[in-house]
Amino acid sequence: MNKITVFLLLSVNLIYTQETFNNDLNKFYKLAESICANKKDESFCKALKFYREEKFDSSYVYSNKLSFDQIKDENYINVLNYIQGVSALNKKLYKRSLVGFLSMSDEGFFKSLRESKLGRVYLSLKRFDDAILSYSKWEKINSNTDLNSKKNAYHNFALCYIHKKDYNKAKEYFNKELSLISSNDTLSIVRFKMDLASVYYNQYIDDEAIPLFKEAYTIAKDFSDIELKQFTSQNMAVVERNRKNFEKSVEYYREFIKWKDSIWNRDNILELTERDKKLAIAQKQQEIAIQDEKLKRQKVVQRGLILGASGLLIFLGLLGYFYKQLKTKNALITQQKEDLNVANKTKNYLFSVVSHDLRSPMNTIKYQHEQLKKHIANNDIEGIKEANNTAITVTESTSHLLNNVLHWSLEQSNQMVFAKKECPVKPIVEHVLLDYEDLIAANDIQIETNFIKNSLVNIDRESIKIVLRNLLDNAVKYMKNQGRITVEIGVTNNNKAYISVQDTGIGISEERLQKINALQGVSIDKINRSEGVGLGLILCQMLVKKNEGNLVFTSELNKGTKVSIELPLA
The missing domain is CATH 3.30.565.10 (Histidine kinase-like ATPase, C-terminal domain)
Incomplete structure (x- = not known):
């Protein structure tokens, strides 16, 4: 790739797109607000609201809901075409944007707005002669306009001439732009130096171009704008490559990739945030729509209920009373049945415990008493002690069982x-x-x-x-x-x-x-x-x-x- 192609590609990314608040734009907003207040068209007012908030997706959708066939007011049509055109331009729908601007009136302050935007669209479509013509018309109309608008126009003028390879003209307009740049406007100064360097470089005047590239790169390194860091490092990479200084070129390319990745990460985060925001708004709007529909239905139902409210309320009251009584009785019967089942199972379990667990120790005590008699008759002291200890153990165990039954009964009857x-x-x-x-x-x-x-x-x-x-x-x-x-x-x-x-x-x-x-x-x-x-x-x-x-x-x-x-x- 030769160096001319590379720097033309970079220059396209530096088209000035911001919309400055000049007198014509203030007039446009006053007229648009007046139309919204008088017409009270919901779609138009929402399109204007989203346009002013720079939510161009929503602005584009609402502005396209309106039919031009039903609008007779020329000012109304002009405002709507401008909103549609700017929204489409920001969405990069350049051909749709071009239709909107060409449909505007060529009179009054609309002419100034129209020619400025047409220049932007033609430049993006690479119709450079048409862009220069539109910017020339705008320049004649706006000789006394604000400095920011002029600075943006001169910048885009110069880009057109670079693409046409008329470098003298490009340099002339870049110098006009420089005369309007404030000394503390670092961003504009760095961009100007890169653009002017591109003009020299594309004419193979390297002695003029390379110092400007280096100066722009050095300033951008200490500046916060990531895109500027990316462009200046890319410029230096291409310059060093063309000078066959490949090691230095690779260093600049690595730096360029680092800033590119930073921009990608930032834009992805912003995109995800914006997407989540839009999703939340859409969900909220859907909830509001559902709620509105519910309110409408409730009003219809309320009107119907008012006619027979007294009789219906009495009937429902009696019906509710009897139903509540029946439900209470059924619940009581069900609860009593469940309590009875639990009580029966508990009773059976306790009887099982008493009948089973008492039988065995009682038989053991009886047996130990018989053994005790034999040991006493034989005067067997050790046998007497052993039988006595066994009897004590069994008696303690039986007493423990009876205590458990007692404690359980007390707990079940809430007496513990x-x-x-x-x-x-x-x-x-x-x-x-x-x-x-x-x-x-x-x-x-x-x-x-x-x-x-x-x-x-x-x-x-x-x-x-x-x-x-x-x-x-x-x-x-x-x-x-x-x-x-x-x-x-x-x-x-x-x-x-x-x-x-x-x-x-x-x-x-x-x-x-x-x-x-x-x-x-x-x-x-x-x-x-x-x-x-x-x-x-x-x-x-x-x-x-x-x-x-x-x-x-x-x-x-x-x-x-x-x-x-x-x-x-x-």
């Missing part, structure tokens, strides 16, 4: 006193262990305590004591009269107080352990007794849950079981 208050864990554990000294001694069991940390908890003391007694009873029961029980208190990693009871008994199988851990949240009426689940465990789960705690079982067959009560700290 449950009062939570702040208290330390250690005294509760010590109190329960004191009650179990005789039973543990009778069964030749060692008991150890490990009080790691005494914590303050907010619980009902008596209900936790019931749970501890159940856990100790189970530990003794499955110890087979020998072994060790370890009671430990402390604080878990998740900042909860715990009390653990660990034995060296027969342990629990994995299948049964899963059933026990699944008891949380299960009521007694849903428990299948054939699965080996006792009332004590259900009572423990319920009481720990009421204290906002957790009951966790871990076990291994023939090695023992560990049960932990986790409670929230006060």
Whole structure:
């Protein structure tokens, strides 16, 4: 690619597009606002609103909803054509934009606006002679216009002449542009230096062009405009390549790619943000439309209801009253039926517990009494002690069962006193262990305590004591009269107080352990007794849950079981 082609391509990207607020544009806005106020056409007013907010997609859509065949006012047509033309131009629909501007009147301030925009469109369409003609007409009309408009026009004049390879003319208009640039307008100065350098470079006057390129590059490096950094670094890359200084050219190209990527990332973020914004607006407009439709329907319904409101309200009131009465009775019957079913299942379960679990210990006590008589008759002191210890153990177990039934009955009938208050864990554990000294001694069991940390908890003391007694009873029961029980208190990693009871008994199988851990949240009426689940465990789960705690079982067959009560700290 030769250097002329490269810099013509870069120059197109520097066409000045901003619309400055000169007198003609102010006149246009006053006229447009007047038309909106008088005509009160919703589509026109929205097109104007979006145009002023530079939301050209929406402006283009609403302006195209209007039919020119139904508009007789020439000013109205001119304003609408201008809005359509500018919106299409910003959407890069150049041919559609050209139709709009050519349809405008060639009189008054419309002529100035028309020729300025036609120059822009022709330049984008690469019809450079037509662009120069339009800008020439505009220049004659606007000899006293504002400096920004003149500066933009001179810049685009120069671009046209560059493309036509009339470099003297291009240089003439760039110098006109320079005369209007403020000394602190860094952006315009850098662009001017690049454009002028392009003029020299395309004429192969490298001694004039290259210093200007370097100067533009140096200034742009300290400036915030990313596009300017990109263009100046690209210019320097091409210059160094044409000078066969390929290593330096590659450095500039890398810098160019870096700025290009920055622009791409920025534009993508802006595009995504704009897309999300449009989507949110569209969704909101849809919601508003739906709400408006609902309001219209409600008004129609309200008008219809007013005619027979009195009679209909009385009828609906009576109907509602009877329906409510019937529904209340049905709900009461259904609730009573459910409560009765639960009560029956609970009753059956308790009878099953009492009839099954009492029969075995009573037979054992009876047998031990007979053994005791034999040992007394034979004066067998060791036999007497053994039979007596066994009888004590069975009696304690039976008493424990009866206590569980009593506690369960009290809880189900809401007669159990449950009062939570702040208290330390250690005294509760010590109190329960004191009650179990005789039973543990009778069964030749060692008991150890490990009080790691005494914590303050907010619980009902008596209900936790019931749970501890159940856990100790189970530990003794499955110890087979020998072994060790370890009671430990402390604080878990998740900042909860715990009390653990660990034995060296027969342990629990994995299948049964899963059933026990699944008891949380299960009521007694849903428990299948054939699965080996006792009332004590259900009572423990319920009481720990009421204290906002957790009951966790871990076990291994023939090695023992560990049960932990986790409670929230006060």
